[in-house]
Amino acid sequence: SQKIEQNSEALNIQEGKTATLTCNYTNYSPAYLQWYRQDPGRGPVFLLLIRENEKEKRKERLKVTFDTTLKQSLFHITASQPADSATYLCALDRGTGFQKLVFGTGTRLLVSP
Amino acid sequence: SQTIHQWPATLVQPVGSPLSLECTVEGTSNPNLYWYRQAAGRGLQLLFYSVGIGQISSEVPQNLSASRPQDRQFILSSKKLLLSDSGFYLCAWGKGDRETGELFFGEGSRLTVL
Numbered sequence: 001s002q003k004i005e006q007n008s009e010a011l012n013i014q015e016g017k018t019a020t021l022t023c024n025y026t027n028y029s030p031a032y033l034q035w036y037r038q039d040p041g042r043g044p045v046f047l048l049l050i051r052e053n054e055k056e057k058r059k060e061r062l063k064v065t066f067d068t069t070l071k072q073s074l075f076h077i078t079a080s081q082p083a084d085s086a087t088y089l090c091a092l093d094r095g096t097g098f099q100k101l102v103f104g105t106g107t108r109l110l111v112s113p
Numbered sequence: 114s115q116t117i118h119q120w121p122a123t124l125v126q127p128v129g130s131p132l133s134l135e136c137t138v139e140g141t142s143n144p145n146l147y148w149y150r151q152a153a154g155r156g157l158q159l160l161f162y163s164v165g166i167g168q169i170s171s172e173v174p175q176n177l178s179a180s181r182p183q184d185r186q187f188i189l190s191s192k193k194l195l196l197s198d199s200g201f202y203l204c205a206w207g208k209g210d211r212e213t214g215e216l217f218f219g220e221g222s223r224l225t226v227l
Contacts, residue, residue: 004156032214043119043203043218044157089157091216099145099207099214100172103157 002027006090006104014112019077021107023090026071028102030092033066033073038087038106047088048075080111115140119204119219126226132177132191134222136204139185144206146187147216148179151201163187164209199226 005024013019023033032051036044050057050066050073057064063076077084087108091101119136126132138144145164149157159172161179169179176195180188187204201223205216 008154034215041221041223043205043221044216046215046217049214091157093214099209099216100159100162101214101216102159103149105154105156 002102004028004090004092004102004104006088006107008105008107010108010110012110012112013080015081017080019080019084019109019111021075021088021090021109023073023075023104024071025092028071028092028094030094032093033064034091034093034101035062035064035073035075036089036091036103038089040087044089044103077109080109082111082113085109085111115206115217117204117206117217117219119222121222122220123223124225126194126224128196128226129193132189132194132198132224134189134202134204134224136187136189136219137185138187138206141185141206141208143184145209146181147205147207148187148189149203149205149218151203151221153200157203161189194224194226196226199224 003026034049035047038044048064050064061078065074087106089103089106091103094100116139147162148160151157163169163181177191201221203221204219207216
């Protein structure tokens with residue numbers, strides 16, 4: 001069956017450290033993978049998109065890697081801040097030729113001062 | 114700039130009552146429109162999507178229906194709510210461009226069915 005898996009346990013880190021979140025998928029062949037941030041009671045906000053032919057993408061303190069052999073994406077936040085505390089969702093394109101995203105359950109990140 | 118509005122933000126409804134959630138998008142034309150549901154502790158589940166007026170595709174069989182009466186309006190409805198319909202409903206729009214591919218979400222509507 002098709003699955004997208006993110007660590008359901010919250011990730012607690014100290015301010016200034018690098019947070020690394022994992023997204024694994026099975027039985028999908030996505031053309032791209034995306035990461036979103038969701039704050040409690042709010043809609044998700046798009047952060048980064050990485051295509052299947054890209055190994056790495058950066059935006060300010062954010063970095064995403066995409067390994068289609070391992071079927072895994074890693075999402076890094078460097079120099080983390082308490083304001084980075086949120087739930088982070090990965091989403092992938094089903095590869096059906098239409099913009100339909102499938103989302104993981106998300107990982108909650110808590111950054112302590 | 115583009116904006117997306119969704120309402121109501123919160124509602125509590127008895128089992129068996131009807132439902133209507135509305136979503137409108139401004140600042141773009143011919144968007145792809147989506148309804149997702151997020152149940153507690155679960156990921157976003159795609160319910161419906163639409164590529165144009167009157168064109169609705171359902172992802173999962175359920176007690177809900179969707180309509181797109183205008184280009185930038187998307188409505189989620191039910192004739193009789195079930196307890197299992199409780200959740201956080203999110204409307205989203207996208208450009209349908211696989212090169213960008215991002216979705217823009219509304220603020221959500223939290224539905225509690227009692």
